[in-house]
Amino acid sequence: MNGCLRFAVPLMNFFKIWLVVFVFGFFVSAAFAEEEVLEAEVEDITLCNAQEDIYFSCPLSGGKIVSVCALGNTNPNSGYVQYRYGVPEKIELVYPQSKIPPKGRFYVVNASEGSVSLNIIKFYNGKYTYLVSQAYRSFLTVLKSGELAVRKSCERGGYSVINRMALKGIESLPKSAEDFK
Known part of the structure; x- marks a missing residue:
């Protein structure tokens, strides 16, 4: 039983770290995606008409x-x-x-x-x-x-x-x- 616990604790820590990285990555990528959309909107603003x-x-x-x-x-x-x-x-x-x-x-x-x-x-x-x-x-x-x-x-x-x-x-x-x- 003591041997199983030795592997279970590092495995639980691994999953905690993975979860934190996953959640952090999700929010960071969402923030960058929103920033890219805003930049694209700014970049495409022009005073020219569509046919010009x-x-x-x-x-x-x-x-x-x-x-x-x-x-x-x-x-x-x-x-x-x-x-x-x-x-x-x-x-x-x-x-x-x-x-x-x-x-x-x-x-x-x-x-x-x-x-x-x-x-x-x-x-x-x-x-x-x-x-x-x-x-x-x-x-x-x-x-x-x-x-x-x-x-x-x-x-x-x-x-x-x-x-x-x-x-x-x-x-x-x-x-x-x-x-x-």
Whole structure:
């Protein structure tokens, strides 16, 4: 009888430890699954409509979203491209207001240098220059009369990389000093 007890106690301890690990693992995996769902919901928020191509979109610090949306844009003279800024319930800025081809309005810049990759979609609106940039970290930059007015980094976002279709649909410009402000 004493020999059976010697094996029963370690076996009971093993089952207790296994139960604790199992319960802990269940709650931790459930927490991570919920976090992944929340991240996926944040990553998929865009100001583009379902039928539009998403050239760029990301949530910014502060809760706003910046999106560059297009439809039927296979070259600079076709379809349209629009910049949108705000939240889905209240878009604060749409450029241009009408859905017209991007020629002379939007530009793509490959501002890469050395091993640093930097792609930009930019446009001019009065004395403001807007740049959505994809680098190691994507961001929105707004220049006023050539001086930095706003720079906001993108939070995690599934569309914070400039879509390759933008390279075909928007005319390109060479890099300039304003691309690095």
